[in-house]
Amino acid sequence: MMRIPFAAMLGLFFTGVYFFMAIFAGWIAPYGMAEVVGDSWEPWSWAHPLGTDSIGRDLLSRMIWGGQTTIFVATMGTILSFTLGSVLGFIAAVRGGWIDQLLSRLVDLMMSIPSLISALVVLSVMPVTLPILIIVMGVLDATRVFRLSRAVAVDITVMDYVEAARLRGEKQLWIIFREILPNALSPLIAEMGLRFIFMVLFISTLSFLGLGVQPPMADWGGIVKENKDAIVYGVPAALVPAFAIASLAISVNLVADWVLNRTTSLKGGRG
Amino acid sequence: MHPVLKLLVQRISLGLLLLFAASILIFVGTQILPGDVAQNILGQGATPETLANLRAELGLNDPPLTRYLNWLFAAMQGDLGTALTNGQDIATSMGKRLGNTLFLAVCAAIIAVPLAIVLGLIAVRYQGRWPDRVISGVTLATVSVPEFLLGYIAIFVLSVQFRVFPSLSTVYDGMPFLDRMNAIALPAIVLVLVVLGHMMRMTRAAILNVMQSAYVETAELKGLRKFTIIARHALPNAVAPVVNVVMLNLAYLVVGVVVVEVVFVYPGMGQYLVDHVSKRDVPVVQACGLVFAAVYIGLNLVADIVSILSNPRLRHPK
Numbered sequence: 178m179m180r181i182p183f184a185a186m187l188g189l190f191f192t193g194v195y196f197f198m199a200i201f202a203g204w205i206a207p208y209g210m211a212e213v214v215g216d217s218w219e220p221w222s223w224a225h226p227l228g229t230d231s232i233g234r235d236l237l238s239r240m241i242w243g244g245q246t247t248i249f250v251a252t253m254g255t256i257l258s259f260t261l262g263s264v265l266g267f268i269a270a271v272r273g274g275w276i277d278q279l280l281s282r283l284v285d286l287m288m289s290i291p292s293l294i295s296a297l298v299v300l301s302v303m304p305v306t307l308p309i310l311i312i313v314m315g316v317l318d319a320t321r322v323f324r325l326s327r328a329v330a331v332d333i334t335v336m337d338y339v340e341a342a343r344l345r346g347e348k349q350l351w352i353i354f355r356e357i358l359p360n361a362l363s364p365l366i367a368e369m370g371l372r373f374i375f376m377v378l379f380i381s382t383l384s385f386l387g388l389g390v391q392p393p394m395a396d397w398g399g400i401v402k403e404n405k406d407a408i409v410y411g412v413p414a415a416l417v418p419a420f421a422i423a424s425l426a427i428s429v430n431l432v433a434d435w436v437l438n439r440t441t442s443l444k445g446g447r448g
Numbered sequence: 449m450h451p452v453l454k455l456l457v458q459r460i461s462l463g464l465l466l467l468f469a470a471s472i473l474i475f476v477g478t479q480i481l482p483g484d485v486a487q488n489i490l491g492q493g494a495t496p497e498t499l500a501n502l503r504a505e506l507g508l509n510d511p512p513l514t515r516y517l518n519w520l521f522a523a524m525q526g527d528l529g530t531a532l533t534n535g536q537d538i539a540t541s542m543g544k545r546l547g548n549t550l551f552l553a554v555c556a557a558i559i560a561v562p563l564a565i566v567l568g569l570i571a572v573r574y575q576g577r578w579p580d581r582v583i584s585g586v587t588l589a590t591v592s593v594p595e596f597l598l599g600y601i602a603i604f605v606l607s608v609q610f611r612v613f614p615s616l617s618t619v620y621d622g623m624p625f626l627d628r629m630n631a632i633a634l635p636a637i638v639l640v641l642v643v644l645g646h647m648m649r650m651t652r653a654a655i656l657n658v659m660q661s662a663y664v665e666t667a668e669l670k671g672l673r674k675f676t677i678i679a680r681h682a683l684p685n686a687v688a689p690v691v692n693v694v695m696l697n698l699a700y701l702v703v704g705v706v707v708v709e710v711v712f713v714y715p716g717m718g719q720y721l722v723d724h725v726s727k728r729d730v731p732v733v734q735a736c737g738l739v740f741a742a743v744y745i746g747l748n749l750v751a752d753i754v755s756i757l758s759n760p761r762l763r764h765p766k
Contacts, residue, residue: 286469289748291703294721294740298477301725301733378594382707385596386722401596405711408603416604419597426592 181435188431195425198241199248206238230404230414240418243395247422250311250390251376257315258372262322263365267353269323270330281327284320292317293382300388310389314379318372325368329361336360363436370433374426381422397422452763455756463749467742471523474737475516478730505532519734528735531724538735542720546739549709549716552632553701556639561694564644568651568690569683572659573674584652587645595704598638599711606634616713635712642704643697650697654689658682688755695751699744 181189198205213233220228230236269277287295296313303309333339339356347355383389384398392399397418404414510518522529528538567587571580590598606613613633658664659682667677683690706718713719717736724732757763 286466286473289466289745290470290473290737290741291699291744293703293706294737294744295473295477297706297721297725298474298733298737301728301730302478374592381594382596385594386707386710387726388722398596401600405600408600409608413604415600416597419594419600423593423597426594427589430588430592 184431185435188428188435191424191428192432195244195421195428196248199245202241202245206241208235208238212238228412228414230400236400236414236417239395239400240397240421243397243400243418244421246390246394246396247377247380247398248425250307250314250380250396251373253311254314254318254376254380255369255373257311258318258322258376259365259369261315262319263326263358263361264353265319266323266326267330267357267361268349269327270334271349271352271357277327280323284323287317287320288324292379296379296383297386297388300383305388305391307390310380310383314376318375318379322365322368322372326361326365329364330357333357333360367433367437370429370436374429374433377422377425452756456753459749459752459756463745463752467745470741470745471520471738472516474734474741475519477737478734479512502532523735523738528738529731531732532727532729538732542717542735542739545715545717545720548714549705549718552635552639552709552714552716553698553705555629555632555636556643556701557698559636560640560643560647560697563640564647564694564697565651565690567644567648568655569678571648571652572655572678572682575656583648587648589645590641591645591649595638595642595707596711598641599635599708602634602638603711606637632714635708635714638708638711639701639704642708643701646700647693647697650693651686651690654686654693655682657689658686661685688758691754691758692751695747695754699747699751702740702743702747 212235222228228236230239265280269280295317299313300309303313334357339352342352342356380389380396381398381401384396385402387402390396390399392403400418401415404412407414408416519529526539528542530536531538531541567583571583574580614631655678659678664677664681667681672680705716706721708714709716709718710722717739721733721736721740724736
């Protein structure tokens with residue numbers, strides 16, 4: 178029986194709750210996403226547990242629907258950045274030579290501009306839709322995954338079993354997917370947690386700046402933006418989604434830490 | 449040629465090359481599009497005449513390479529073009545904002561850097577005991593929280609509940625220094641919190657790394673006090689990694705500033721950039737992108753140079 182430390186348990190529990198609410202938002206949310214049900218910024222009550230927002234929509238429902246958008250975009254972005262980054266990273270490590278040089282220098286270049294700035298530059302001319310947001314965030318973040326997976330794969334390609342596979346005459350795709358991928362999986366999975374958090378913060382920041390998910394769709398960063406004016410009157414509506422973002426980030430962080438510890442302490446290497 | 453000088457020349461030219469490549473990337477980023485820039489700026493309802501006008505104004509009828517070279521040479525002479533939305537000269541309107549942003553960032557850095565190093569030292573001194581745990585826990589929390597949340601918590605607590613600082617940082621020309629400090633207090637506090645966590649954790653890791661070396665053990669066996677060992681023996685040897693950490697985080701500050709300026713409606717570069725991204729004012733966005741990239745690359749370059757200069761093996765070759 179595997180012992181799970183308390184912190185990781187807590188992280189797993191909250192991550193699970195957030196994902197559950199995101200997936201079943203349609204059944205859980207008491208009101209519709211854009212349904213106006215009361216006055217603006219009503220205080221917390223039984224009918225509206227978190228009060229209402231700037232134009233009288235139920236904040237709890239907005240939060241649940243918004244969580245769905247935020248988590249969906251972040252998950253898709255993470256999947257894209259991982260597929261792109263790790264495949265290119267493995268190819269760079271296996272092929273070496275000019276392909277490696279080209280990809281590595283391109284990544285260096287992309288990382289020389291802060292990703293928020295790059296995203297803003299690109300979004301200034303692109304139509305801001307969910308697929309575009311996912312692609313922009315995924316591609317920008319793939320640079321980090323590329324660096325990690327290339328570094329991990331370079332260590333693996335010099336192993337005897339890869340040499341043996343090469344001598345057997347296996348194709349490069351076999352080497353990448355059957356020899357390198359299984360051995361590189363655990364550091365990559367730990368990294369995935371961190372990238373997911375980064376995606377959540379990224380999409381929330383973009384939406385907060387008004388350049389991410391567009392109204393009337395809800396997402397956590399956007400809810401902060403809609404309700405920020407109430408803060409000076411002492412209405413904490415804008416702090417609710419911000420706390421959701423922070424607690425999701427911390428929970429995933431706890432899980433990722435545990436995965437990382439477990440895989441590095443296991444017999445002194447990747448398990 | 450002295451090897452250090454050679455390395456420095458190498459690094460600086462590499463930095464310039466990187467900046468040049470970044471300018472290409474920024475330019476290309478605003479050009480590769482499904483469709484036409486003018487169409488995207490004006491939307492579907494645009495008439496053919498306005499489209500043609502905008503294309504001519506943007507110089508879209510020239511080939512991309514010509515446009516890029518024109519833009520680059522003008523930018524190198526300090527001419528960043530004119531804004532599409534109000535026709536003002538970008539360099540002029542950017543100048544004052546850049547000053548404001550740098551003022552804010554420098555204020556934050558002056559507080560954050562010494563604080564992070566001292567906290568890092570304390571955490572190493574009491575490693576594994578409660579001061580270390582408290583510092584690490586609090587900084588971990590500030591790292592996981594988005595910048596705008598820190599901003600609104602600061603507003604909620606400090607300006608709404610206790611009414612210490614104003615929630616909007618309005619600054620104007622000829623403002624008395626103390627008033628200005630009062631106005632930027634909240635954004636500066638938030639920026640400090642944003643970078644403090646990373647900086648302190650990385651400082652702690654860098655010093656802990658040095659603490660494992662043989663000369664530290666010797667110092668311990670000599671019976672020196674723990675704090676003397678850290679300050680006299682470990683810290684000088686950890687200068688290179690610590691400076692590196694500080695510079696990387698100052699570069700990160702450049703990004704944090706964008707969000708924080710929007711939260712506090714501070715008239716700086718970040719606010720300027722975000723405003724014009726939503727207005728789809730491409731020349732302003734390109735210019736801002738270039739300035740941000742230059743600052744970011746420059747700070748990374750300084751980090752590189754300091755770590756070269758602080759290495760005695762490079763300074764005094766055999």
